Amino acid sequence: MGDVLHSNNEKRGSSSRPPSRRKQRSDVEAANGSVGRALRSVYQKTVEEDVPAEMLDLLGKLG
Numbered sequence: 001m002g003d004v005l006h007s008n009n010e011k012r013g014s015s016s017r018p019p020s021r022r023k024q025r026s027d028v029e030a031a032n033g034s035v036g037r038a039l040r041s042v043y044q045k046t047v048e049e050d051v052p053a054e055m056l057d058l059l060g061k062l063g
Helices: 008-012 021-048 053-062
Strands: none
Touching: none
């Protein structure tokens, strides 16, 4: 109890400054862009898949 936690930079005695809010925001936007591209890619592949014959048969029986 009473232990103080330090970041890796503090442990090494580095005087580097934490990233600015603008830098943090651009990192988040870049990550969001990557996730968005991945989701669009998966969605597009799903849309392009053929509907299985069994599913078409079942749909035909409903209508």
